[in-house]
Amino acid sequence: MTVGIAAQDEPALAMTRGGTFGLYIHVPFCATRCGYCDFNTYTPGELGGANPEGWLAAVRQELALAAARLPDPRVDTVFVGGGTPSLLGASGLAAVLDAVRTEFELAPDAEVTTESNPESTSPEFFAAIRAAGYTRVSLGMQSAAAHVLRLLDRTHSPGRAVAAAGEAQAAGFEHVNLDLIYGTPGESDDDLRRSVDAVLDAGVDHLSAYALVVEDGTALARRVRRGEMPAVDDDVVASRYELLDGLVRDAGFEWYEVSNWSRPGGECRHNLGYWGGGQWWGAGPGAHGYVGATRWWNVKHPNAYAEQLAQGRLPITGFETLDTGDRHVETVLLGIRLRVGLPVDELTPDEQARAEGVIAEGLLVRVGERLVLTDRGRLLADGVVRSLLE
CATH class of the missing domain: 3.20.20.70 (Aldolase class I)
Known part of the structure; x- marks a missing residue:
């Protein structure tokens, strides 16, 4: 099959x-x-x-x-x-x-x-x-x-x-x-x-x-x-x-x-x-890759994976192209988890305004021109992302 x-x-x-x-x-x-x-x-x-x-x-x-x-x-x-x-x-x-x-x-x-x-x-x-x-x-x-x-x-x-x-x-x-x-x-x-x-x-x-x-x-x-x-x-x-x-x-x-x-x-x-938004090739059954603006995922079962390659075809079972909005969401979602934080200018003006509210809650702190999770904010990182992106 x-x-x-x-x-x-x-x-x-x-x-x-x-x-x-x-x-x-x-x-x-x-x-x-x-x-x-x-x-x-x-x-x-x-x-x-x-x-x-x-x-x-x-x-x-x-x-x-x-x-x-x-x-x-x-x-x-x-x-x-x-x-x-x-x-x-x-x-x-x-x-x-x-x-x-x-x-x-x-x-x-x-x-x-x-x-x-x-x-x-x-x-x-x-x-x-x-x-x-x-x-x-x-x-x-x-x-x-x-x-x-x-x-x-x-x-x-x-x-x-x-x-x-x-x-x-x-x-x-x-x-x-x-x-x-x-x-x-x-x-x-x-x-x-x-x-x-x-x-x-x-x-x-x-x-x-x-x-x-x-x-x-x-x-x-x-x-x-x-x-x-x-x-x-x-x-x-x-x-x-x-x-x-x-x-x-x-x-x-x-x-x-x-x-x-x-x-x-x-x-x-x-x-x-x-x-940090880098690119990678994912090889092997079920692996995911991300190059340019395209994310894809391989066939999961090892036998089906090998079958596709035996036919000289990449074993990709699906892919998606991320638009500007998708990439922005990922930048915020992933960047906010890092100790170096997220550059303020990565956020839209509306998101920057919402960030002030999150700062007031004690979940974020501004360090120079970056937003960094506080110790309490790390416990609620997913909620911080939702608050920023609504």
Whole structure:
């Protein structure tokens, strides 16, 4: 069955230079499915056995087609995400980066990141991917509390993520991120304190922390619906965010995006590209891309994805062209989340007038010619955007 769009209907990609250009490569494989996850991922049982070799061959084809369609195939950042990229092993991740280098010119100071699950890494793994050219590792830690990991269906032990971070640093990685999830029912303040202490003790230079969101269609949502566990409490989530923020800032981290903190120089440049209006090509099943004023998304299922590429066609299943209004909304929506804030002159006169009201509420502050969220404003960032844009 043909799933993608016809070749003659491919979007015209009017690439512009001036900001960053990144590659996102989606690895759709996971050993097991976590109860909270709604990402485009597949276990071996769901695919009739994982096929990393077929996936890599298809990604190579997509990268070749992408480079042929871009007037300047030069890349500032690469991010291999998933799924569980570390299931490819060091040789598989090295092959991914070789495929990128074959079709694209990597900037001399390119940031090259891979996500990894702690349980599928080792000292040898980190040494090999560092030698292959990766410069940054992001590890899914979630929590240092065993009961929280069990509720989230995570399979690693509480201490494995910290140990993996140490192994990555010993292999020469200067930039290591740990991911936390907070607000899980049953998590206590002390649980979160222990998790943050573990991150700080690991000596990493970056922390991402996200409130648990119960997504429709997930195992976690079904448990909440059946009454097996309570729903996430928004007040508790806000309190935990404030607790986490205070702990890491006291330790020398600073927020640079609502859900991300780093030591100086540890910011994730690839993600800053997303938030700052940069462009990127998303390769892999279900990946999204954005070039010029066009956003598109790939066929989700790995088999359908490979089928499209075997026919010499981009695996795009839909796209949209953003008009001036759409791009303005995205500029406000994303820019307001950054610590550097949003330039006042990005707002229309009406929006600037509404901003004065948000400032009076204590949710924004003017810093020079930019608008920056206050600590309280970070808790209500989406509401601030709605207030500005109405």
